[in-house]
Amino acid sequence: MTDTDTNNPLTPDQQAEVDALRTESHATLRPTVPELEEVLYQALPVLDRGFVRVIDYMGDDAAIVQAARVSYGRGTKRSRDDRGLINYLMRNWHTSPFEMCEIKLHVKLPIFVARQWIRHRTANVNEYSARYSVLDNEFYVPDREQLRAQSASNRQGRGDLIEADEAEQVMEILREDAMRSYAHYEEMLNEGPDGERVDPERQGLARELARMNLSLGFYTQWYWKVDLHNLMHFLRLRADPHAQFEIREYADVITNEVMKRWVPATLAAFENYRLNGAQLSAQQLDVVRRLLAGEEVERSSTEMSPAEWRELMATIGRD
Amino acid sequence: MTDTDTNNPLTPDQQAEVDALRTESHATLRPTVPELEEVLYQALPVLDRGFVRVIDYMGDDAAIVQAARVSYGRGTKRSRDDRGLINYLMRNWHTSPFEMCEIKLHVKLPIFVARQWIRHRTANVNEYSARYSVLDNEFYVPDREQLRAQSASNRQGRGDLIEADEAEQVMEILREDAMRSYAHYEEMLNEGPDGERVDPERQGLARELARMNLSLGFYTQWYWKVDLHNLMHFLRLRADPHAQFEIREYADVITNEVMKRWVPATLAAFENYRLNGAQLSAQQLDVVRRLLAGEEVERSSTEMSPAEWRELMATIGRD
Amino acid sequence: MTDTDTNNPLTPDQQAEVDALRTESHATLRPTVPELEEVLYQALPVLDRGFVRVIDYMGDDAAIVQAARVSYGRGTKRSRDDRGLINYLMRNWHTSPFEMCEIKLHVKLPIFVARQWIRHRTANVNEYSARYSVLDNEFYVPDREQLRAQSASNRQGRGDLIEADEAEQVMEILREDAMRSYAHYEEMLNEGPDGERVDPERQGLARELARMNLSLGFYTQWYWKVDLHNLMHFLRLRADPHAQFEIREYADVITNEVMKRWVPATLAAFENYRLNGAQLSAQQLDVVRRLLAGEEVERSSTEMSPAEWRELMATIGRD
């Protein structure tokens, strides 16, 4: 997470709507998670102007157990037993009980991040419509420490920090082009706050066309609803070091602030069996066995690529 | 629905588990639907021994509007506006806001019904495992009025009631074969209530194999979780007169007892725009136009099949 | 379709690759559609620089019948019987046999169109990666006749043509901003054709960041694979007059040039039962019945909104 916590990404009007929602408490017989209720509707900041808001949730750790057992009542008597079963399910890829929990988020994110995010198809999405409404003048500008050159080792990522002068130029280009394209967007729309023409001589261009002039750094927002299994699949891929920094920021907030409050036993299992574990190929496994048997193993005696070998050495702590 | 309402399909132990769940009320900031809470966890009877239980739900009519607007607060100020927008969304096939509501059901149903149900893929399922556990001795026996001959008009359905003697024989066959196959299932398992051997001389057959001897009329059960859009898709196909009677019974209970309590505005729109509306083909539409223009139209002047023509006449009230 | 047919959207190198593919014929026992083979791999132009290319296909009209019958051989003996069954399946929403045909397209399209397209989740996609590669300098500029003002009746679409001077200004803005943002994209990248630095003093910004400066009008491309049922669902929504003009252009090419060659019997049924038919609500159906019974019906005697009433009158030819 970035250190933007102190910056509330909501406007006072938006915050007032959130505050209003947080005053109305209801009685329910459904499973409820007090730790998650604490942040319900609140904007958890991400990047310079983005956020993740938890809008609703269904289920908790116990609901996973309850579904796995197809129970009439709650899952097990003791939460320790719940943890044991959750570990068992995670370890053995019994994924369907995790699908029995669901979460609904409101996310504000740059369009280029949205384009990566939407590739996860098993989820429900309602995006703010730029055909129907005018987009806000908000675009992402990376922190200086994120302005990096193309990576030499990871062909699709970023590597070294770029130097001060060049970084300054980049910042200026990004800011100026975004401001100019938004100004032109408004000019083409020719729409005042109540929909009236700003320049009475011009008709104004349809919103669905004018938006073409905005760049991929502009923020959009959506409601995104997903089950816990598919959420973890998303997090595993998007919290990975190979994922682009910007989407990783969202993945980190969801993992560490949302999942942690919502389903702590599942998060622990997810970290142990997925995030912090390792997948070894048959060839890599063979090397591990030979090493454990006391053999000296060189890469040349295997069919592994240099990248795979490096990866294995890092995994087993020999780098 | 059958008239089994008076018969609670739960055992006293199961009912006690349900009752326990219904005593624990929690405070939540989430949207809550008191009408649905009234039946939460309760078994709504279907067929002779089946049921539908609502285990959890996410969202309500207002949540659809809120998602459609990608709101910071609730959807609209007035529930009348909510209804208007819900009608608009339903009419224009804007399906994604309906996906923002979710429901989790516990369903007990005959295996042949489960096999039709599972064809709806956009849902989450946890079924009771007959590899892991022993199935109960419960099987479906149709009511006398459901024992019908193959339909002459609908080649995949049932038609005339079969007569008393034959019905009697059928009932007897179904009951006796089910009882015998269950008795043999138990014999092959050779398992006592605590897992001990009944006949100490025999090892007993693995559950995953012994269950092969049970017929498609035996009851299974599962947790089924689905979003409201896909639920309506299921209901539209399964509440249809062409669907098999037994699955229709489940669809009817879900429509009339669950949806009605949960999302009444959506149900009204669903009934108007889907369930009770009609889809006309281009050819059928052409006939309607000609009739409205005062023309006499015979089927022979169209390319419609007799079935399509009959269907059209029924639709427009000319049968 | 636009009249860009004469403009090949492929470069000579790309066309040479296509030509090479078209020289290698293979023998296969699979069902094959000669009419579709005629255009295989060829670019069918859409918009000013976009295209649709058919890369591969599985099945034909007969394969639908074959699957519906779970046949050991082909579906039926006579293609006339195939047509009858296809009509029956389409009319009665038996969708699974249509899922048994599959098509793989290579599509080049503006990013804002790609963002609408990707909302159809039941498909497979491989998009050109702007993290890994540099995007081409190609952006969409609408035809003059597509530069329209916001629609008064359809709140999310375009309406009247905007006048000459204003259109001229819009064109200029779109072109200049696109050219400038691409020039800045290249400047930030600082990458020569072989990956070397253009300005040796600067490191160059990572591709995944520099692309942020490009606007939604730039072209991207992807491989898109979908089954015939989901393709028709896409076409029904995206060939609709409420869809944005630009995506409709793609839908039209796929309908009229791809489906027509590939599955002509299915296309005929699709046009009759879906594209050119009508869905009437229960209220609308009631009005039709009353009109057919000779009654005069006013909107005021119904609960329909003005929009619904107008829509009904248009549907039944009374507008």
Added chain:
Amino acid sequence: MTDTDTNNPLTPDQQAEVDALRTESHATLRPTVPELEEVLYQALPVLDRGFVRVIDYMGDDAAIVQAARVSYGRGTKRSRDDRGLINYLMRNWHTSPFEMCEIKLHVKLPIFVARQWIRHRTANVNEYSARYSVLDNEFYVPDREQLRAQSASNRQGRGDLIEADEAEQVMEILREDAMRSYAHYEEMLNEGPDGERVDPERQGLARELARMNLSLGFYTQWYWKVDLHNLMHFLRLRADPHAQFEIREYADVITNEVMKRWVPATLAAFENYRLNGAQLSAQQLDVVRRLLAGEEVERSSTEMSPAEWRELMATIGRD
């Protein structure tokens, strides 16, 4: 695979239909796989009466590369480069290019296997309809060596072979109950080969009801179409030793007879990175590192369950 290779599971009529299909060769510009064409339409036997038939396929190893590169022509020049890229994609969980290949199978399988199979939702299915047609008198009887007791270690599987006498009894029960229930099915249907009544005094019960009397061991059949990524997901779970023997038999035939012919480079990568590799948890990985550092590690110094510890020891060759 069982040794039923010599038994053709097709009737002579069915085989004649297959032979007819295999005589018609067509010219196509699509990628074609001669090794797979060799078995196209042929029944590959599984269990005592089941089969897998390849009906159609789309793509080959090269098509994966082509999609990954969003190419205008084929993927790479040399098949060695194709292999390298396929390995890279598999290793780094770039799953979308594998979705660009598709296969359509005709499968005949016992109903209890079908019920496990259908849980894989990302696939297309057309099942033989027992509402519309009469099921054949074919049911699965396990080989003697498959008649096993409930496993002590794997709570949902089978363990020791059961002894001769008991096995004999089980075989007899399974056979007799299946034969009786089929005889009663036919009696209730009261249908002759041309649909006429066998007993003219009885109306006969509708097919959709009579089938209730058949057990889960009866064979059904379906067309199943799936992309290569989801096929591998299915195979990974269903070729696993924890899967039930009967579905594993199908998974083995698809892996070793279908994938091997169709996409040999992908199969090699799949075996290396998935089937024969290992997933280590963070805790397991820690133990491996400590062992490699020369430390003696006891389970008691970890938080692993006995099962996890045993699994790890087996994985690293220390059992």
